[in-house]
Amino acid sequence: MTRPLEWQDEYTVGVKELDGQHQVLLRIINTLLMEGHDEYHAAKLSEATSSLIHYAYVHFATEERYLAEARFPYLEQHILMHVDFIMKTLELSLKVKEGTLESRLELLRYLKGWYSSHVLGIDRLYIPFLKANRLA
Amino acid sequence: MPFLEWKDSYNIGVKEIDNQHRGLFDIISKLFTSREYEPDGKYFFLMMNKFVEYTQVHFSTEERYMQEADYPKFAEHRNEHELFIAQLLKIVRDIENKEPDIEDKTLNFLKDWYLAHILGTDRDLEKPFHEKGFQ
Numbered sequence: 001m002t003r004p005l006e007w008q009d010e011y012t013v014g015v016k017e018l019d020g021q022h023q024v025l026l027r028i029i030n031t032l033l034m035e036g037h038d039e040y041h042a043a044k045l046s047e048a049t050s051s052l053i054h055y056a057y058v059h060f061a062t063e064e065r066y067l068a069e070a071r072f073p074y075l076e077q078h079i080l081m082h083v084d085f086i087m088k089t090l091e092l093s094l095k096v097k098e099g100t101l102e103s104r105l106e107l108l109r110y111l112k113g114w115y116s117s118h119v120l121g122i123d124r125l126y127i128p129f130l131k132a133n134r135l136a
Numbered sequence: 137m138p139f140l141e142w143k144d145s146y147n148i149g150v151k152e153i154d155n156q157h158r159g160l161f162d163i164i165s166k167l168f169t170s171r172e173y174e175p176d177g178k179y180f181f182l183m184m185n186k187f188v189e190y191t192q193v194h195f196s197t198e199e200r201y202m203q204e205a206d207y208p209k210f211a212e213h214r215n216e217h218e219l220f221i222a223q224l225l226k227i228v229r230d231i232e233n234k235e236p237d238i239e240d241k242t243l244n245f246l247k248d249w250y251l252a253h254i255l256g257t258d259r260d261l262e263k264p265f266h267e268k269g270f271q
Binding site: 053054086091 | 162163165166169170173174175176179182183186
């Protein structure tokens with residue numbers, strides 16, 4: 001569960017800027033995964049989650065700009081998934097403040113699962129559209 | 137600007153309704169927190185849409201219980217619901233039109249509403265629902 005995620009070359013979406021941001025997200029989530037379990041103070045975890053949310057806003061704005069430019073037909077759904085991520089992470093980070101181990105583990109599980117299913121899954125759907133528009 | 141701290145005393149003792157009141161509470165908390173992060177307010181609009189949807193679901197649940205309980209102030213209470221939905225739809229339009237300070241105004245409005253309606257008007261449901269054996 002707390003095993004870190006590892007970046008692989010095949011994770012690339014073909015755009016340097018987006019790959020760079022995906023790697024930063026991975027690094028932030030890894031920091032949380034490695035240090036966010038029981039001995040870690042809830043306050044520090046919530047601080048790290050806060051930087052994750054900040055960075056996610058930056059990244060999502062960049063990615064959505066590329067997708068708009070590529071006329072990605074599922075942009076609207078994709079944006080809603082970003083909103084869901086923000087809402088869920090905010091919710092879990094508010095719970096973490098209550099200080100239970102279960103709340104910390106729930107947050108870590110969610111973030112790890114999200115990275116695999118969203119960044120390494122859903123995001124791959126837009127690659128052909130970036131390529132078709134010569135953005136990738 | 138902070139929202140409220142959740143207290144179990146906010147519950148009226150009917151599980152489905154209490155869960156939804158907590159759900160509304162959580163979305164408003166998230167809207168408050170998201171203001172600290174979001175640079176341009178785009179997601180605020182989308183989160184508000186979710187809030188409107190969730191509120192509509194909640195109101196229809198609560199109205200079902202009220203009807204089942206022959207709640208004497210049903211019509212009045214439903215009017216408050218309808219008024220709130222109309223106000224929300226206006227807010228969503230104002231957000232779309234990028235009215236100045238709309239986000240902070242919205243947060244103040246939601247907080248006042250939660251205090252006055254969920255923690256005010258809805259308290260009157262506690263006794264009749266309890267007498268009906270709802271839980």
